[in-house]
Amino acid sequence: MKPLAIWVAxxxxxxxxxxxxxxxxxxxxxxxxxxxxSQPMTLLNNDIxxxxxxxxxxxxxxxxxxFVRRNTAELIHSWQAExxxxxxxxxxxxxxxxxxxxPDAADADERILITTAGSCPTEALADWTIIELTP
Numbered sequence: 248m249k250p251l252a253i254w255v256a257x258x259x260x261x262x263x264x265x266x267x268x269x270x271x272x273x274x275x276x277x278x279x280x281x282x283x284x285s286q287p288m289t290l291l292n293n294d295i296x297x298x299x300x301x302x303x304x305x306x307x308x309x310x311x312x313x314f315v316r317r318n319t320a321e322l323i324h325s326w327q328a329e330x331x332x333x334x335x336x337x338x339x340x341x342x343x344x345x346x347x348x349x350p351d352a353a354d355a356d357e358r359i360l361i362t363t364a365g366s367c368p369t370e371a372l373a374d375w376t377i378i379e380l381t382p
Contacts, residue, residue, distance in 0.1 A: 276308040279355035280330060283362035284314040285341040287382060291363070292334060294380045298361050299330040311351035315367075317342045325351055341367035 280302060282288070282295055303310055310330045312323040316339035323333055341362065346352060359376045360369065369377050 274307070276305070276357065277311070277326060277351075277355045278302065278305070278308050278357045278359060279311045279313070279349070279352045280359045280361065281320075281346065281352075282312070282314045282332070282335075283341045283360065283367050284316040284319075284335050284337045284339070285362075285366050286338050287363045287366045288337045288380070290382055291380050292337075295361060296332055298378060298380065299332055302359065303328075303330040311349075311355065313346075313349060313351075315341060315343055315346060320346045320348065322349060322351065343367070343371070 280299065282299075288295065299312075309326045309328055311325050311327075312330050312332070314321055314323060314335050316337075319339070320343070321335075323335070324331055352358060357376065358372075358374065359378060360367065360372060361378045361380065362369070363382060364379050369375070
């Protein structure tokens with residue numbers, strides 16, 4: 248019985264060490280999320296929060312969050328483990344003026360826009376994931 252216990256202990260230690268090393272060496276993905284803060288999004292605050300929760304369920308990712316509206320692109324938070332929406336007032340037309348001013352957007356592995364259909368001109372957003380909420 249003693250050799251079996253020793254063998255099991257060795258297997259547990261070896262696989263535990265492998266799992267620890269693998270998780271430490273796994274690279275963290277950076278995801279830059281932009282919320283359209285235009286008037287059509289006014290009634291969708293709960294949907295915005297639900298979508299942000301779905302996005303931040305990812306393992307080994309960190310997130311930066313911003314919102315965009317006419318002549319304003321504002322960073323809500325830089326890289327952190329969870330997305331935190333601050334219930335920004337949603338009132339102006341969507342515009343991407345100034346979105347490139349965020350170094351977080353340029354550094355991100357993935358860029359996501361949360362919007363409604365037709366609210367934002369998304370043609371210029373190459374390599375972005377567009378999530379359209381329905382009012």
